[in-house]
Amino acid sequence: MELTPQEIELFRHNGFIKFPTQLSKDHVEALKAAALKDIAEAVEPVARQADRIIRISAVWQRGGIFQETITCDEILNPLESLLGPNIEFVLNRHNHVYLRDAGSTHSLELHRDVSHWSRTIATVLIYLEETNLENGCTRVVPGSHHLPAFAHLKDETLQQIAANQTIPLPMPAGGLLAIDSMIIHSAGINRTDRTRMSMTLGYHSADELASGDNAKKMLVRGTRPYRGNDEPRK
Template identity: 40%
Template sequence: MAFSYDQRAFFQLNGYLVASDRIPLPLIDKVQSLVRREIDEKVQPYRLVGGEVSRLDQLWDRDPLYREIIEHPMLLDALQDILGPNIEFLTRRHNHVTLNGPRHQVPGRGGAGFHRDSLQWSRPIVTVLVYLDESTVETGATRLIPGSHHLPYVAMPSDGGGGNHLAEHEEYAGYADQGLACELPRGGVLLFNSLLFHSAGINRSPTDRMSITLGYRSVDELQPTPPGYAHLVRGRAIYRGNDADATRPKWQGDIFSGHDAPERG
């Protein structure tokens, strides 16, 4: 997979892209069977809604089969067109599989409710949704507000969590009416800016809809990543802070001439 220049510009302007390729269905089958088994056996860590397991957390540290999705070449190729060649997978944001079904609706929230995955622009993230089931309006397709990643930060969330909720701030009044449902096939992949307001729709079908939520970022060239916060999944863990200048060739004008060249003025 490769995104064109126009597609990358679309992502920057509108905040999302649908991948044209899909994760192979044989892999989707195996992962979905694993999820069902771990839910039945209540393999920790997990989250409950109404006494039912609605989410399995910390996918990276669970069965290695999950990493076949997280590090799938098709997915990383798509991310590279947006993030560049050096990519980290985040363990402290997303990193879970979710069930969206009649038993898992949060009362009064209308699905998950429009929200951002990040509070502000301090740590740009690409959120990736991989659909283990077909995502339709009937089964609660993900809803997006195109361009809403450009809306400014206004306040902290009341629940103290990451990101923010659209409905809590009058400055965002009316934007919920601009939400669009994004339907994808089984194995489909949706990528969006973590500041884009989005929501799971209400699943009105009799069956659950299962999806994996992942977070990626470019390697931070100015701040080395602490152990355990992220994993390098493509490229190199580069560091380009000025304090590393002593280990680089010195320069004079536009010509690099080795460590014995004059220091910068």
């Protein structure tokens, strides 16, 4: 399903859009089971906190249901409305599944995923469990991807200004949230005794000025047309 012109405009204006598509219940269950298996077997690379595994990384490289998810139509069809027909998956940013519990502190501070608008990415957050105000749904500052004044979020005053303007985005299990990764955002605190599992994926439109393959990116839809002016026009 494509995005409407209104949804595309809202994404550009606000910096986020809830995709009209969702992953099916079966898909979510299969993805969760694969992630929990890799966590139980401590398949590297993983990140730990207080000896618990709270993140599995390099999910593309794990293949199977992870790759199926990264390339599924529920994600790539609406993404094509934002990025155009040639889409690359970014291997070295995100590309992970988080299992957040009450003790997790990762990504709780407001941040941007990238540092400059000229190199932003479209990030898709996939919720494998319902997220709400209690278990720490994603929070965003709408429109903040446009604001150069927030470049240094280490500044306490800016953190406070941004914190006062965040809105929570509760999502259902299987829900898909796309953000412009320049938007100021964070995960919320999980105040429950349960987990809050989500997968984070980054995509670019294929770079028309890069020739050849890039080991850090996988072409997941379309082609990589080269349009540099250092080659004669065909």
